[in-house]
Amino acid sequence: MTEDQDDRTGRDPAPAVTRSIRLLDLLAQRGTMTLTELAGGLSLAKSSTANLCLALEAADMVERVAQGYRLGRRTAELGGAYAAQFQQVREFYAVCDASPVLRHELVQVAMLDGADALYLARHEGNARVRLGTPLGSRLPAALSATGRALLMAYDDARVGELLADRVPFPKLTDNSPTDLSSLLERLADARERGWALDSEESYPGIVGVAVPLEPWAPGDPQLALGVGMAAAGTETARIERVATALKEAAAQLTNPFSDAAKRGPRTR
Template identity: 80%
Template sequence: MTDDQDDRLGRDPAPAVTRSIRLLDLLAQANGPMTLTELATGLGLAKSSTANLCLALEASDMIERVALGFRLGRRTAVLGGAFAVQFQQVREFYAVCDASPVLRHELVQVAMLDGTDALYLARHEGGARVRLGTPLGSRLPAALSATGRALLMGFDDDAVTELLESQAPFPQLTDRSPTDLAALLERLARARERGWALDAEESYPGIVGVAVPLDPWAPGDPQLALGVGMPAAEADDAHVERVAGALADAVEALTNPFSAAGRKASR
């Protein structure tokens, strides 16, 4: 490769697009609206350049101007929903939960692995009294959440280590959170043995999570996980087992019968 070719490959082909995406990321990670000055500082750009980006994104409803600055606009929700429902299993998820005598009363969520995090795509609240869970589009470290561990269950220990060793020690979200790989690998071994992952107040105080992996419906679809969050006071062994069994039934209902996993389950 010539120096000229290498230089062209190293250039950003669309700087304005890249900067716009970075601006959206800043707003997504913020706890509230951001001012033009804060956005310019975060992007490392002049305020005039940042203002032009904001004008273009505001015109397309990707962001909106409020009294305290800028926040994400309604079109981001439309796009996020469109991303999730392109997957057959997410479209059918709500009906499967409603048909389950157990899950219809629970807070059930769908997540996929995004880097080292569990990214939440769909949420069925049913009659659940738990109202926290994780908002759509939010994420939790895969090492700490039940859905994240369900997504990691299909990896061997070497693959988990390669993926997560740079993240250790893990953040201490509660006093029960594992902070090292050895503790996580022990939890994953138990999860593989019983067929479901458990988060015993390790990502949220007072909340127990149970989750199972869901194989992709079609080639190119992501690996998913189904998880339930419940108050720790209600999470006795019998209820946890009942929820885990209902999640396994949901996975069977959401598995493509023509996939390898579907053919295996039908035997």
């Protein structure tokens, strides 16, 4: 099938835009790629792919390097602008800095995107831990503490619907749950405690603690606050101390005029 036939069959109203988005997705997933690799990934002629790259390069959406093409600085600006739309993300850094506990920790904000936790903001603190979750990266919601904190907002039936096409879950570590029943047990414990725990289930050697964050305004996404810590030497007392600090931060980041604030702390 030719490119024109493919466009007519799919009835794409803006094929150039669609192809550009697919090209950016490829670079986001794979990193730097040559023109030949991009053309193959898009199933396009090299000449068509080169034209897309030229247009995106002019807009700083991609940049040309010795190894090929990679994402441009404009994509980072857009990602930051997206996150900055939300009041809670804008205030997140100040709240972390003011916390005697969180100021020293690696704290992240994530939202649920399909079956994944998508990371929007990051407070480095002075922790030694450096997780592989830079802004815009994802982890399976079933395995990460932030993902589970996001899933806590749903009942078990809805969780099953959201994750139906991900079962069995990927086994990222020896501790990763692979079936839905194991996840639901962890979510039940999380709802009881008021915070989610990831005990080396998404990264070896990393313990995660996270709490849900109520949307600030109607239409805002459900967010979660999470901390990643080195498993070695991390005792239960520290985990609970961090969890308490996260809950306090979440309370500060909850709109005082929202229904959640009027209800007060949830009973679990």
